[in-house]
Amino acid sequence: MxxxxxxxxxxxxxxxxxxxxxxxxxxxxxxxxxxxxxxxVAAFVIAIVGLNILTGYSGQISxxxxxxxxxxxxxxxxxxxxxxxxxxxxVPYGYTIPLAGLVAALLGFLxxxxxxxxxxxxxxxxxxxLALAVTPVLNNYDGFTGGHAGVFMKSATPPFGLDLSNDxxxxxxxxxxxxxxYVPAFLMLRSRTGRAWMxxxxxxxxxxxxxxxxxxxxxxxxxxxxxxxxxxxxxFVINNAYVDPDSxxxxxxxxxxxxxxxxxxANVWGPILGGLLVVxxxxxxxxSAGFRLGPISLGGKPDIEFGIVLILIVFFAPNGLTGxxxxxxxxxxxxxDAGRGAAPLPAPAVLxxxxxxGEPSEIIG
Amino acid sequence: xxxxxSGNPVQAFVQQVVSGLASGAVYxxxxxxxxxxxxxxxxxxxxxxxxxxxxxxxxxALITGFHxxxxxxxxxxxxxxxxxxxxxxxxxxxxxxGSSVLTLVIVTxxxxxxxxxxxxxxxxxxxxxxxxxxxxxxxxxxxxxIGYQDLGIIGVTLVVLALVFVFFRYTKLGLxxxxxxxxxxxSRLLGVRTGWMLAFGWGISAAVGAVSGxxxxxVVFLDPGFMQxxxxxxxxxxxxxxxxxxxxxxxxxxxxxVLLALLxxxxxxxxxxxxxxxxxxxxxxxxxxxxxxxxxxEVRRV
Amino acid sequence: xxxLELTEVHAGYGAIKALHGVSVSVEPGSIVAILGANGAGKTxxxxxxxxxxxxxxxxxFDGKEITNHxxxxxxxxxxxxxxxxxxxxxxxTVWENLQMGAYVxxxxxxxxxxxxxxxxxxxWMGRRRDQVAALLSGGEQQMLAIxxxxxxxxxxxxxxxxxxxxxxxxxxxxxxxVGTISKEQDLTVLIVEQNANLALRAAQRAYxxxxxxxxxxxxxxxxARHESVRKSYLGQ
Numbered sequence: 065m066x067x068x069x070x071x072x073x074x075x076x077x078x079x080x081x082x083x084x085x086x087x088x089x090x091x092x093x094x095x096x097x098x099x100x101x102x103x104x105v106a107a108f109v110i111a112i113v114g115l116n117i118l119t120g121y122s123g124q125i126s127x128x129x130x131x132x133x134x135x136x137x138x139x140x141x142x143x144x145x146x147x148x149x150x151x152x153x154x155v156p157y158g159y160t161i162p163l164a165g166l167v168a169a170l171l172g173f174l175x176x177x178x179x180x181x182x183x184x185x186x187x188x189x190x191x192x193x194l195a196l197a198v199t200p201v202l203n204n205y206d207g208f209t210g211g212h213a214g215v216f217m218k219s220a221t222p223p224f225g226l227d228l229s230n231d232x233x234x235x236x237x238x239x240x241x242x243x244x245x246y247v248p249a250f251l252m253l254r255s256r257t258g259r260a261w262m263x264x265x266x267x268x269x270x271x272x273x274x275x276x277x278x279x280x281x282x283x284x285x286x287x288x289x290x291x292x293x294x295x296x297x298x299x300f301v302i303n304n305a306y307v308d309p310d311s312x313x314x315x316x317x318x319x320x321x322x323x324x325x326x327x328x329x330a331n332v333w334g335p336i337l338g339g340l341l342v343v344x345x346x347x348x349x350x351x352s353a354g355f356r357l358g359p360i361s362l363g364g365k366p367d368i369e370f371g372i373v374l375i376l377i378v379f380f381a382p383n384g385l386t387g388x389x390x391x392x393x394x395x396x397x398x399x400x401d402a403g404r405g406a407a408p409l410p411a412p413a414v415l416x417x418x419x420x421x422g423e424p425s426e427i428i429g
Numbered sequence: 430x431x432x433x434x435s436g437n438p439v440q441a442f443v444q445q446v447v448s449g450l451a452s453g454a455v456y457x458x459x460x461x462x463x464x465x466x467x468x469x470x471x472x473x474x475x476x477x478x479x480x481x482x483x484x485x486x487x488x489x490a491l492i493t494g495f496h497x498x499x500x501x502x503x504x505x506x507x508x509x510x511x512x513x514x515x516x517x518x519x520x521x522x523x524x525x526x527g528s529s530v531l532t533l534v535i536v537t538x539x540x541x542x543x544x545x546x547x548x549x550x551x552x553x554x555x556x557x558x559x560x561x562x563x564x565x566x567x568x569x570x571x572x573x574x575i576g577y578q579d580l581g582i583i584g585v586t587l588v589v590l591a592l593v594f595v596f597f598r599y600t601k602l603g604l605x606x607x608x609x610x611x612x613x614x615x616s617r618l619l620g621v622r623t624g625w626m627l628a629f630g631w632g633i634s635a636a637v638g639a640v641s642g643x644x645x646x647x648v649v650f651l652d653p654g655f656m657q658x659x660x661x662x663x664x665x666x667x668x669x670x671x672x673x674x675x676x677x678x679x680x681x682x683x684x685x686x687v688l689l690a691l692l693x694x695x696x697x698x699x700x701x702x703x704x705x706x707x708x709x710x711x712x713x714x715x716x717x718x719x720x721x722x723x724x725x726x727e728v729r730r731v
Numbered sequence: 732x733x734x735l736e737l738t739e740v741h742a743g744y745g746a747i748k749a750l751h752g753v754s755v756s757v758e759p760g761s762i763v764a765i766l767g768a769n770g771a772g773k774t775x776x777x778x779x780x781x782x783x784x785x786x787x788x789x790x791x792f793d794g795k796e797i798t799n800h801x802x803x804x805x806x807x808x809x810x811x812x813x814x815x816x817x818x819x820x821x822x823x824t825v826w827e828n829l830q831m832g833a834y835v836x837x838x839x840x841x842x843x844x845x846x847x848x849x850x851x852x853x854x855w856m857g858r859r860r861d862q863v864a865a866l867l868s869g870g871e872q873q874m875l876a877i878x879x880x881x882x883x884x885x886x887x888x889x890x891x892x893x894x895x896x897x898x899x900x901x902x903x904x905x906x907x908x909v910g911t912i913s914k915e916q917d918l919t920v921l922i923v924e925q926n927a928n929l930a931l932r933a934a935q936r937a938y939x940x941x942x943x944x945x946x947x948x949x950x951x952x953x954x955a956r957h958e959s960v961r962k963s964y965l966g967q
Contacts, residue, residue, distance in 0.1 A: 125531055127538075178712050184530045185473050186715055189664055192475070193708035196661050204701035314657070318538055325535055367546025374539035378532055379524055601834065608820050608831050615818035618781060619883065620806035620835035 087239065091232040099231040100303065101343055106238035107299040109339035112323045113242075113249050114292025119321070120330035121253060122285035123265025124179065128191030129293045130317030131198045135171050136164035136294030137301040137311070138202070141215040157302055161241070164298035165291045172290020176283035195317035202309035214308025217301070238299050245292060250332060252288075261285055262330075293320075322370065326377055328384025337385050345370070440572050445690045451579035452648075453686020454586035458641035459656075459663035460670070460678035461593065462634040467672050469610040469630040470526070472533040476540035477638055478660025480517070482653060483544050484510040484639030485646045486552050489559055499562045503643060507636045514635025518628040526627075548653040561647035582644045589640050590679055593633070597675075606630055658704060662689065665707040669714050671721025681722065685710070732794060734759040734919050735780065735887055740788035742779040749775040751943040752788070755921075757887070757936075762913050762920045764930035764951065766964055767940035773923040774815055776940070777889045780921075781805050781812040792887065807835050811885035815892060817876040821865035825856055828864050828875055832882025841884065849878040852908055870901035874908070881912065887919045894926045902926065906933050927964035931955040939964070 091099045115129050140160040148154050155163070175194070182190055202209045209215075219230050252258055260281045263271040272278060301307045319342050327338025381388040459481060466474045474480075484506055491502035517540065525536050563581035567574050597603035609616045609626035617623055641663075642656055649655050666685040670677025688710070689703050696702065714721060735757040742750040749772045757763045767773050779786035782802040790798045797805055806812070811832075820828050829849065833842045850857045853874050859867075864875060873893055880888055890909070894902040906929045913920050924930035931937055931951045939947035939960060947954060954960050 119531070125534060127534075178716055181719070182712075182715055185471070185534070186668070186719075188530070188534050189473060189668060190708065190711050190715065193661055193664070193704065193711050196657070197705040197708045200701040200703070201705050318542075321535070321538070329531075367542045368550065369546075371539040371541070371543030371546065374542070375521065375536060378535055378539075382532070601830065604823070604827055604830055605834055608823060608827075611822055612818070612820050614783070615814065615820060616831070617802040618783075618806055618812045618814060618818060619831050619879070620803050621831075622803050 091235045096229060096231045099229075099235050101347065103231065103235040103238045103303050104300065105339045105343045106235070106242040107296045107303065107339075108320070108323060108342055109242050109335050110245055110299065111293050111296035111320050112327065112335035112338045112342075113245065114289040114296070115320050115324050116330065116335055117249065117253070117261070117292070118285050118289035120324060120334070121258060121265060122261035122282060124282065124285065125184065125188040126191045126289070127188055127314075127317050127321060128175075128194035129289065129320050130312055130314070131194045132168040132172055132290040132293035133297030133300065133316065133320075134198045134202065134312040135290075136168040136297030137307050138209060138215075138297075139164040139167045139294070140298040140301050141217060141307040142209070145215055145217040161295060161298045161302075165295040168294025168297065169287045169291035172293075173283055173287040175290075176286025179286060180279055180282055191317075192314075195314045198312040199309045202312065209309070212308065212310075214306055217305045217307075219305040234303050238303065241295065241299065245295065249292075253332070257281070257284070322374055325374065326384055328386030331384060331386040334384055334386045341385075345373070437572070441694075442691075444573055445694050446687050447573065447575055448579055449687035449690030450683060451576075451582045451686070452645070452690065453666075453683035454583045455641045455645045455659060455682075456662045456666045456686050457679040457682030458586050458589060458637050458644070459659055460666040460682040461590065461675055462638040462641070463663055463667050464672060464675050464678040465630055465634040465637070467667070468675075469606075469627055470522075470533075472530070472537065473664070473672075474540075474634075475534065475537040475660075476544055477634070478656035478663070479541050479544040479548075479653075480510070480514070480635050481638035481642035481659075482656040483548050484513070484635065485559065485642035485651060485656075486548055488639075488643050489552075489557065489646075489651060492560070499560075503562070506639055506643065510635040510639035511632040514632035515628045517635070518631035522631070523624065523628075545653050552653070554652055556650040556652050559643075559646035559651045563647075578647065585640065585644060589637060593637060593675075596633075602629070661704060661707050662686070665710050667721075668711050669721055671723040674721065674723040677721050677723030733757055734793060735921065736789075736791045737776070737780070738789040738791075740776070740779055740786050740790060742775050742784050742786035744784065749943055750779065750786070753940070753943070753945055755938055755945070757919060757921055759886075759919050760913075760917045761936060762910070762922065762934045764927075764934035764937040765921065765923045765940060766925070766927045766930060766937060766954075766960075768925070768963075770942075771940040772943040773940055774891055775943075777812060777814075777891050777921070777923055780889060781810055783812075783814075806883070809884070809886035810889065811880035811883045811887070812889040813873075813876045813880050813891060813893070815895075817872050819864050819867075819872045819876060822863060824861050824863055825867070825875060826860040828879050829856070829860075829882050832879035833884075836882075836884065842882070845882055845884055849881050852881075852912065853878055870897050870905065873897065873901075873905055877905070877909065877912075881916075885918070887921065890920065890922045892923055892925060894924060894929065902929060906930075909933060927960065931960075931965075 090102055094102070111129065111133055114132075115126060118124050118126050118129070140157070140163075143149070143155040143160045143163065144157050145154065179187055179190065203211055206212070223233075253261075260271070260276045263274065263276055264278060264281055268278060300311075304311075323338030323342040324334065325338075326341050327334030327336070377384065383390075459477065462481070463474060463477050466472065466477070487509055488502050488506040491497045491505055492499060495502075497505070521536065521540055525532055528536075561578055561581075563577045565577070567576045568580065597607055605616070605621050606626045606629060608619075609621050609623040610630065613623045616626075641659065645659060646655070662685050663682060666682030667678045668681070669684060670679070670681025672678075685707070689706065692703060692706055733756040735755070737753055737755040739752045739754055740750055741748065741752055753772065753776055755763070755765070755776065765773050765776060775784060778784040780790055780792075780797075782797070782800050782805045785799060788798065789796065792805075792808060792810060795808075797808065802812075812818075820831060823831070829846065833845070836842050855871070856875065856878060864872065867875060877888075877890075877893075888909075893905050893909070897905070909920060909922070910933050912918055922930055922934065931954060934951040937948070937951045937954045938945050939954070947957065947960065949957075955965070
């Protein structure tokens with residue numbers, strides 16, 4: 065069972081292979097709407113990775129990351145379709161993506177500074193206000209943002225004469241960017257920075273006494289989180305080829321938080337599950353009859369189902385679905401090993417850490 | 430409800446302050462209901478506004494569906510809201526007693542979602558009008574024009590606040606609820622069932638919130654989202670007054686109402702910027718005077 | 732029959748066990764003292780009686796088992812526990828503190844009688860009834876805690892280190908009052924104390940706890956003459 069190929073356990077390689085096949089298979093086998101939805105999943109994954117850094121790892125509750133998505137989204141929409149720059153004209157979509165991230169990051173840093181003084185529930189309140197403020201502010205400066213009418217854009221087309229539909233191209237682009245952004249997040253969380261964030265989350269007092277600069281690491285978390293949200297917002301707008309202020313209601317910010325919690329706080333893989341669920345759960349909830357409570361059908365009422373699922377998850381699986389899966393794998397392994405009469409593997413300890421939000425090690429070891 | 434009767438700038442200003450007092454009274458009662466729960470269990474209840482919204486829909490149903498007179502519907506709604514609050518605490522909140530701030534925030538957000546969705550399921554998302562219990566018209570006073578509506582809102586709110594005050598200050602149950610929230614261990618040793626005190630706290634909070642919903646509903650339209658801005662301004666008021674102080678919540682709520690009325694009049698585009706202003710006030714207060722106007726600056730918890 | 736009976740009680744906080752099989756018996760109308768150094772398990776003993784800590788073994792009050800019942804139910808059976816730090820409701824007034832003592836009682840007339848009696852024992856409370864308890868001195872807070880416990884009309888009073896942090900003259904006063912109350916009202920008292928001197932004088936019976944076990948027990952007068960008690964707890 066410890067067979068390895070090029071240093072990797074065979075099991076991991078098989079899983080990676082399956083994942084790759086599923087990943088490439090999705091846009092080839094699903095219809096255009098479904099492909100589009102899966103591209104949106106990628107955007108949500110990126111935003112949730114950002115929120116995970118801020119809330120999951122550094123322990124700062126944000127109900128307002130949707131505001132950073134708004135900044136990113138509007139950066140892209142305004143530069144690419146509303147306000148041509150002198151000499152350059154409209155900025156091509158591709159270039160607006162990193163710009164969107166940077167502008168959002170700047171705002172994130174700025175907001176991170178007053179947020180330094182706010183803890184726990186107060187930060188939640190302030191970011192809640194931030195989330196609520198986005199839509200009316202965008203509406204207020206309608207000369208600049210286009211107001212209620214929103215900004216329409218041309219849909220993105222595949223470059224280099226690639227033989228892909230628009231949706232397929234968007235799917236691959238979004239997931240490629242998600243993959244690219246996963247790597248630095250992953251590395252950061254395993255580095256000094258990640259350990260500093262977790263130390264701050266677990267006890268600010270202890271973190272300070274071991275020489276960690278709260279100001280630096282907390283604003284850094286805000287900036288990076290906002291950067292990810294900005295990129296996600298930009299991709300979201302490019303996918304939809306449209307943006308308006310109502311896309312950035314409180315619900316968006318809450319969706320991110322819900323995705324994070326359902327996926328699993330402070331877990332590297334949580335955002336992927338979270339992204340999938342926040343895009344597809346409401347869709348199925350609306351399509352299917354939903355579950356029934358006596359004579360009342362909850363079909364078409366994703367709010368109610370979301371709320372109930374959320375409460376059940378924080379109660380029964382406080383570490384989210386990834387935590388649950390981790391527990392399942394541990395249970396399976398311990399059973400299998402008991403059956404063989406083998407000594408228990410050290411693996412459970414690693415899994416424990418992953419689900420407890422300790423060292424971000426892989427769930428599937 | 431705002432009507433300028435003369436070009437006199439001082440009068441116009443006072444006029445705005447008066448109309449701000451009315452909406453401030455609504456923020457004040459919702460802020461008070463937030464603070465009641467915050468004091469009892471250190472959690473900001475993000476579902477408070479939705480609970481009040483739901484209560485208002487109940488009143489709406491009692492009046493339009495069952496054709497009850499307003500006063501009876503009003504009283505019945507308060508009673509139902511109290512029961513609903515108790516039930517919510519027992520069923521939804523109790524399993525999470527002692528959980529982390531993040532968990533409690535998420536649970537109240539989930540509650541937000543459930544209550545909002547349920548209201549939409551039952552009453553739909555079409556705007557409804559909620560008739561005012563107060564006569565149309567206004568009092569003329571020194572060139573000012575004060576609507577019965579505004580006066581009514583202020584009057585009802587004052588009565589409710591006075592009742593809440595008397596309850597907590599002068600009744601045995603109110604005393605026990607205060608003791609239970611401040612000193613849970615010592616209270617249990619005196620035979621107080623602290624779990625139920627918490628549930629009653631949710632009940633009273635829901636009842637007070639219901640009043641704020643029923644008062645503002647005739648001014649705005651009724652739909653499942655109508656209390657969300659009110660919730661935000663109530664939060665702002667509570668933070669401004671000191672989130673642990675009931676008196677502070679009331680004063681803070683009123684101040685926010687007046688501030689917003691002035692903002693709407695004197696700042697161009699002020700209507701859209703109201704929420705952003707709320708954000709600015711929250712952040713400014715927390716930075717300058719984190720305990721709020723009426724809060725004690727001592728830190729109770731680590 | 733004993734009013735309170737602890738049989739082989741084990742208790743602790745998480746992995747740390749504080750009691751390893753403590754047996755204590757309290758006769759009705761008597762004052763019983765539990766002595767011991769810091770960390771001997773005195774406070775834990777009281778907390779397991781009033782249900783504030785999970786315990787194994789058997790605790791009976793008036794012949795009925797109360798092991799691991801809820802604190803509020805145990806209080807309603809007539810056990811008044813004045814906890815460590817006196818359980819002062821600091822932000823409430825003196826009057827409100829006393830009111831809270833009578834919280835579970837419905838017999839208004841008897842409550843009034845008890846209130847008057849508390850005022851006799853502690854006349855200063857009447858003059859300062861509207862003062863916030865936080866402003867009282869340590870000794871006054873201790874008296875308030877005892878007064879509040881009396882308002883419960885308890886059958887058993889548990890006192891946790893009433894002498895803690897008080898001046899010797901105040902401590903003496905408090906012990907005198909406790910003795911008087913016990914005699915006049917036939918109230919059973921279980922006192923936990925580090926100050927063995929006063930406790931042994933006030934009590935009829937005493938137990939000595941060491942690291943969660945009873946190492947000595949007997950009539951208070953006998954224990955006061957016991958050599959190891961004199962050495963370790965009376966400083967002689």
